[in-house]
Amino acid sequence: MFASEFRSADESALVAEIQACTRTETVTAARRMAAIGExxxxxDAPELDERxxxxxxxxxxxxxxxxxAMGISQRKASGQMRTALALRERLPKLAARFSAGEISAKLVSAITWRTHLVVDAExxxxx
Structure with missing residues (x-):
């Protein structure tokens, strides 16, 4: 795939492919984050069960x-869970833009971690 698929493409087609793949990655990352959030x-639920x-x-x-599932450390997974909960519970507009592929996972992470101490609803x- 790396050797031949894009050899005959012009630069604008290559940039368009990069943009399309980036959007697809972002949409997929947002979907994964929604599942992690659930x-x-x-x-995190206070409900009592045998667990x-x-x-x-x-x-x-x-x-x-x-x-x-992700092939990462438990500590990093816990961070992903915190980010996913923030998207799910505190930042639904950000989650929607992430799901639409409009912003990157890196930006989502920065925003969620930099706003986690904000408690004022307004x-x-x-x-």
Missing amino acids: LAARA QQWVVDLWASAAAEVAA LMARI
Whole structure:
């Protein structure tokens, strides 16, 4: 694929392909983040079930599942879960733009982590 597929394409076609692939990656990343958010919300729920009695808490269990699914460390998976919850619960407009492929995962991460201490509802609405 790397050797021949784009050899005959002109520069504008190459740039268009880069843009299309970047948008597709972003849409896919947003979908993955939505699934992680759902799993994290379930792990973070105060509802009692038999898993509340586990030696490992539900958050750590969910992080282990995300880590295994993504091939990343449990700590990094936990960070992904925090970002996903922020998109799901605090920043739905940002989540919508992410899902549409309008902004990158890197920007989403920066925004969610830099706004996690904001507790004022009016200010969050402006953000």
